[in-house]
Amino acid sequence: MKDIALHILDIARNSVVAGAELIVIETKECRGSDRFTLTLTDNGCGMDSETVQKLTDPWFTSRTTRRVGMGIPLLMQSAVQAGGGIDISSEPGNGTRVTAVFSLSHIDLPPKGDIAGVISMLAGANPEIDFVYRHKCGEAEYIFDTREVKEVLENVPLSEPKVIGYMKEMIGENLGELEEHFIKYNKNH
Amino acid sequence: MAKVKSLADLKKMKEQLQSSISLREKSEHPEGMVQVKVAMATCGIASGAKDVMEFFTGNLEKRNVEAIVTQTGCMGYCYAEPTVEVKLPGQDPVVYGFVDVKKADEIIEKYIKQGELVDGIIPVNYETIDNK
Numbered sequence: 035m036k037d038i039a040l041h042i043l044d045i046a047r048n049s050v051v052a053g054a055e056l057i058v059i060e061t062k063e064c065r066g067s068d069r070f071t072l073t074l075t076d077n078g079c080g081m082d083s084e085t086v087q088k089l090t091d092p093w094f095t096s097r098t099t100r101r102v103g104m105g106i107p108l109l110m111q112s113a114v115q116a117g118g119g120i121d122i123s124s125e126p127g128n129g130t131r132v133t134a135v136f137s138l139s140h141i142d143l144p145p146k147g148d149i150a151g152v153i154s155m156l157a158g159a160n161p162e163i164d165f166v167y168r169h170k171c172g173e174a175e176y177i178f179d180t181r182e183v184k185e186v187l188e189n190v191p192l193s194e195p196k197v198i199g200y201m202k203e204m205i206g207e208n209l210g211e212l213e214e215h216f217i218k219y220n221k222n223h
Numbered sequence: 224m225a226k227v228k229s230l231a232d233l234k235k236m237k238e239q240l241q242s243s244i245s246l247r248e249k250s251e252h253p254e255g256m257v258q259v260k261v262a263m264a265t266c267g268i269a270s271g272a273k274d275v276m277e278f279f280t281g282n283l284e285k286r287n288v289e290a291i292v293t294q295t296g297c298m299g300y301c302y303a304e305p306t307v308e309v310k311l312p313g314q315d316p317v318v319y320g321f322v323d324v325k326k327a328d329e330i331i332e333k334y335i336k337q338g339e340l341v342d343g344i345i346p347v348n349y350e351t352i353d354n355k
Binding site for chain 1: 233234236265277281284292293297299
């Protein structure tokens with residue numbers, strides 16, 4: 035996995051399979067504590083504690099088409115290599131939360147990658163599921179919510195290629211603006 | 224600084240989108256459309272399935288092909304990722320392996336548009352992933 039965006043694409047798929055109706059994806063950059071935090075929270079079917087313990091084992095999977103499950107182990111590897119780690123909390127019937135923490139200044143912090151592309155792709159490929167993407171950068175924050183998009187679009191589906199393209203540009207531009215403010219702020223303080 | 228895109232701008236696009244969609248719905252039913260499924264489990268994503276998926280979504284529409292592009296899971300051909308399942312209306316699905324953007328272009332131009340098979344088919348008795 036080359037970057038954070040691809041991890042998001044991969045881990046969010048688990049929530050889709052778990053039957054989630056709402057998937058909240060959050061990235062948080064905090065210079066003060068030198069942390070980059072990625073959190074995925076869903077309201078899917080959840081898991082018992084025994085299953086949660088097995089998740090970091092690459093030889094464990096719920097699938098029947100093959101015998102390995104690399105998504106969570108690869109995320110853990112990325113996080114540990116960058117001075118962090120992962121935490122998974124889940125309860126049957128109550129959804130799952132996956133948190134990965136990276137050290138922001140670590141040389142092995144993966145690049146963020148095409149987060150706007152990944153979020154719009156997830157939203158377009160799973161129009162029946164609601165996605166929220168929240169990016170926090172110091173004090174500044176950007177929130178993308180497919181429920182708002184659906185309200186605006188009414189009967190136009192999110193799977194429409196033009197809509198996916200638009201969502202990608204919208205998220206990308208907003209994240210870019212946030213980043214710019216953040217850099218300016220840091221220069222002035 | 225240029226104004227960033229917002230939901231308000233999307234609202235303006237809505238009417239235009241609505242009219243193009245209603246035109247399409249009148250002309251065709253979903254089962255009459257080309258179905259493209261990009262395998263997007265960990266193995267697929269690590270091999271570049273995201274770029275392939277973006278290519279199909281963007282280019283099928285640009286080239287006026289009525290198609291549904293969706294994500295699917297791993298079919299067990301991790302060695303051959305990214306894999307793509309293509310189902311033409313009324314035909315059995317075909318699975319292509321080692322698909323990159325170049326191969327995807329060939330699949331659209333030759334297989335989807337002209338029905339001509341392209342190199343790189345995974346020749347197995349194939350069952351769609353949803354049944355497993």
